[in-house]
Amino acid sequence: MKKKLFIIIPTLILTTTLLVGCNVEFGVKSRPKNSNSVNFNNDKLFGNLGTDFLDNLDDISNNFDDFDNNGNLTTYDEDISKTIPMKNIEDIDIEIHASNVNINSVDSSDFTITCRGSSSFVDKTTIDVIGNTLNIKEHGLNSSINLGFFNKSTSREITINIPKDFNKDLELHGGAGNISINGININKLKVEGGAGNLTLKDIVFQDLKLEQGVGNTTIDLSSKCGDIDIDGGVGNLSIIFAEVGGDLTYDGGVGKTVISIPNNSPVKLATSTGIGSIDINAKTSGEDIYTFDLNVGVGNLIVN
Incomplete structure (x- = not known):
């Protein structure tokens, strides 16, 4: 949702x-x-x-x-920790209003979720299992709207540790705060950015769908992965491939985009521009096994 x-x-x-x-x-x-x-x-x-x-x-x-009588927003404190067995969990659904989020892979058979800090727009976090879905949801003053530019949260953080053997699906809806996803091995990964920087590092997936919000995005892939579909937002984007293993579709937003691929990658590059420039420095193999369909919005695109 x-x-x-x-x-x-x-x-x-x-x-x-x-x-x-x-x-x-x-x-x-x-x-x-x-x-x-x-x-x-x-x-x-x-x-x-x-x-x-x-x-x-x-x-x-x-x-x-x-707002209180002095015109200040009420601040809500939270310090919770919960452990969920991995058994029977088929997907994870995360909905964030105003927190920094850290998602890590751990050598365990359980999920562990901790939520700590204070916020003026998040009064509680619920963690539950409905059917085969693990739901982690922040509840704000109004779940349909979040005035992030008034948010007084300075230290709120959610850490989600995922068992390394969990290779199902994960969906994350970002809010105001930075997001860091490290080392997970997933089937389908969907991320909707909010306002904050986004880092995906050393992850493995069969399918990645990313909607950038406002902030810089770094995708650093140390292993062969599947298809990637990115809708650009406002901010710079960096994608680093150790090995290309799928198609890439990128519809640019506003900002600089740098894509780095190994020499002689079996990639066909198809590009189009809005307001900006494209600089192709990469040397491909000519096999055209995979297609990079790159559409620049406002900004520069560099492929190394």
Whole structure:
């Protein structure tokens, strides 16, 4: 379930205004040449970061009930830890409002989840198993809207340790905070970025779908992986392949993108540009086993 995160509004309004003036839109809809509008992706700018303002005026006003008499937001503290057996878990669903998130692979047969810190927009976290799904969900003052630019959270952190033998599916909906995913071996991985930096390091997957939010993204792959599909947001993107093992589809947002592949990789490079430049330095094998379909939005693309 996608959250409607009402954050970094000034940034998005400014960026959108500039892009509309340049007749630029993002995502797969940016490819028709006769379009002159910005793609709002189901009424949202950049994945789950934007929302329709008028439809949420009531939600916005309701959130102001949570200010104290001095005009300060109430702060909620949390310190919980929970262990869940891996048995019968087929997928993980994580929904974040305002926390830094660390996901790690561990030598264990259990999941361990810890949530610590304080926040003005997260009052509690629930951890439960419904059917075969492990659900980890932050609950804010209003689950449909999050005024991230008012958030007073400075130290809230969620750590999720995943058994190294768990190779099912994981879906993460990011909020305001940095996300770090390290060393996991997964089947399908879906990540929706929020406002913060995103790091994926030494992970293995068969399928990765990523929606960038606002922040820099680093994907450092030390092993052969499967297909990758990325919708760009606002921020720089770096992808490092130790070995190419699948197709890559990238629909650019705003920022610099650097893709590094080994020499003589069996890759066909197909590129198109919006406002920006493409610099191809990579030497491929000519076998064309995999296709990199790269569409630049606003910024530079470099393939080394």
